[in-house]
Amino acid sequence: MKIGIIGAGNIGATLARKLAAEGHDIKLANSKGPDSLRDLAQEVGATAVSREDAVKDVEAIILSIPFLSYQDLAALFAGVPADVTVIDTSNYYPFRDGAIDGLDNGTAESVWISDQIGRPVIKAWNAVLAATLAERGKPAGSEGRIALPVAGDDAKGKALAMQLVDATGFDALDAGSLADSWRQQPGTPAYCTELTLGDLGSALAAADKRRAPENREALITQFMARYGELTHDDTIAMNRTGTA
Numbered sequence: 217m218k219i220g221i222i223g224a225g226n227i228g229a230t231l232a233r234k235l236a237a238e239g240h241d242i243k244l245a246n247s248k249g250p251d252s253l254r255d256l257a258q259e260v261g262a263t264a265v266s267r268e269d270a271v272k273d274v275e276a277i278i279l280s281i282p283f284l285s286y287q288d289l290a291a292l293f294a295g296v297p298a299d300v301t302v303i304d305t306s307n308y309y310p311f312r313d314g315a316i317d318g319l320d321n322g323t324a325e326s327v328w329i330s331d332q333i334g335r336p337v338i339k340a341w342n343a344v345l346a347a348t349l350a351e352r353g354k355p356a357g358s359e360g361r362i363a364l365p366v367a368g369d370d371a372k373g374k375a376l377a378m379q380l381v382d383a384t385g386f387d388a389l390d391a392g393s394l395a396d397s398w399r400q401q402p403g404t405p406a407y408c409t410e411l412t413l414g415d416l417g418s419a420l421a422a423a424d425k426r427r428a429p430e431n432r433e434a435l436i437t438q439f440m441a442r443y444g445e446l447t448h449d450d451t452i453a454m455n456r457t458g459t460a
């Protein structure tokens with residue numbers, strides 16, 4: 217499949233590497249332009265392009281950039297056909313992204329992103345730590361394979377995103393509509409807790425919309441206080457305890 221990825225950081229470059237390894241044709245873009253990421257693109261098996269080229273002649277577009285950058289993207293999508301699936305990996309952290317009123321008032325992050333870019337998105341890969349994505353994927357059917365939630369309103373786009381999540385080494389669970397995607401945002405039991413398919417559904421159902429932002433802030437404060445001393449497994453354990 218031809219896929220454009222905008223954002224070549226921890227998540228975008230890892231997705232590029234994994235999807236290219238599965239035989240997908242990947243174009244990779246960042247904000248600084250293709251000259252700044254040719255070496256990285258070559259290393260992961262992708263082609264470095266401009267943002268404008270990343271959205272041309274592709275079947276899917278993956279957005280993996282910080283929240284503040286979405287406002288820059290609206291014009292890019294004007295000429296993109298409606299049947300191209302746009303997948304969003306983002307999470308909102310006010311300490312990093314600044315306070316955004318709509319989000320602080322309860323709009324689901326990916327609904328807000330849809331509004332910014334003027335088209336629907338599917339939310340996927342947001343609820344997995346970069347290190348989990350890079351190192352803990354397994355072939356389909358493996359014991360203990362981690363599952364990731366995929367939310368969105370377009371059934372065809374969601375099915376495509378779920379197929380790509382599987383290709384990156386994770387079971388995919390249909391997590392409902394985009395409006396419901398707050399259930400996989402930071403501070404919820406499904407967010408970066410490395411659950412299997414059997415446990416992910418009940419974690420999504422147990423999410424508490426009022427508590428999620430409070431959990432998110434409490435957890436980030438704990439991470440900052442122990443920055444550098446936490447192992448990956450400590451982080452997962454802290455996420456599980458802090459959202460239970």
Ligand SMILES: NC(=O)c1ccc[n+]([C@@H]2O[C@H](COP(=O)([O-])OP(=O)(O)OC[C@H]3O[C@@H](n4cnc5c(N)ncnc54)[C@H](OP(=O)(O)O)[C@@H]3O)[C@@H](O)[C@H]2O)c1
Pocket residue numbers: 222223224225226227228245246247248249267280281282283285286288305306307308341342343344345346347
């Ligand atoms: N890190 C994680 O564990 C994790 C897990 C799940 C989801 N996420 C979410 O995924 C998103 C990406 O996270 P990340 O950790 O991969 O970030 P990152 O490592 O900081 O990379 C961000 C990438 O976005 C690009 N970018 C920024 N503004 C842009 C713009 N206006 N146009 C095009 N590209 C732009 C940057 O390119 P330049 O350097 O050229 O600006 C960079 O390649 C975030 O929303 C994050 O919350 C992160």
